[in-house]
Amino acid sequence: MPSPPRTRDGGPVETRQRVIEAAADLLAREGRDAVTTRAVAVAAGLQPPAIYRLFGDKDGLLEAVAEHGFATFLAAKHVDPDPQDLIEDLRAGWDLAVEFGLANPALYTLMYSEPTRATSAAFKAGMEILMGRIRRLAAGGRLRVGEELAAMLIHATARGAVLTWLSLPVDRRAPALLTILRESMVTAVTNEEPAVQEVGPAGAARALRATLPEQSVLSGAEQHLLREWLDRLASDG
Template identity: 50%
Template structure:
């Protein structure tokens, strides 16, 4: 998915988003000004302010639209696919998107106050689903929450580091090494026939807890809290 695919359309909002995405891709954040966007989209500055509030609101909208477009290209894993290989594929897709759209990716990773954009939330949900498949297969050695946080932090950090490198000297093997180091930290080579201790048992039970229909929602919430405390306790 290229950033040029963002928000193509004929309405003023779509034209503004497409123009902003193009300026961002060609010249980075510094190239985006309300004057440049207005000229490229054929609108006046008041229209931009009315639709997006300010420049930051416009940039946030471009980031959300770009990531949403990226998510539409992602497909779910095959039912019989190895869950760890599926996590590898997700890592590689994330990296490819960042390298193909560096300015947009850096904008998306920018810390900002308030709630996460819906597209970013959707991305975390996809990652969480991948990690849960590993847990359900009995191959996760840490809590789902910790695994998601580690994969997200390491994957984003690796992508940003590679974006910062000159393309001619960029070493893609760094991503492979980082990916495999993370996978080795959070997974086991094969499912254990029987839990070898409370942590393994807690991870396995945590993965299938949503299926425990005999419990009420508050009871499941309390059980989830207990299991997370067991899995996150110092070894």
């Protein structure tokens, strides 16, 4: 009989996943302090040394649980490559992130408690989905700020909304808080009307070409070179 597939550290894939799910369940029901190697081993039907063989230590186990959280969230994301309303698409993505955090408070806190979580493959995949939304906003002339700043604002407001909501007593959790934070994000990140009415690079080039005399960031030589490039793009329309 062929042996079961194994992870890079030598543990069977099924066993590793069972341990991660047991740890995630403990985390959800009893909090982070309950996720001890002994408790997880018992829940998964293993001996504690197996946890160390699979994950190295408790930190390695928690890292795997966080990755599991990112993967779960990623699976829940709906990607529309051509949404009818770019702003509503942004709102829907923000709402989904906040709803996931409110439904999984302990897991969400673990996922975003360490800066190193940004190395997660699932986190990176989720960021690509977000950046896709932001690029569509930019291409449609609806992005008010740079793409990187937009991503930071969207993330910061979503995390802030979740963590603030969870920190409040239940009787003080006003739904208006989430709505106002979301709409503040939308106002900060997007233009109410497209900055460029004509879709495509030619229209964007014409709009930028028209505003060049109003800015002073570029030197005269840089403006001259950029003007040549923009003229070429604009003439393709």
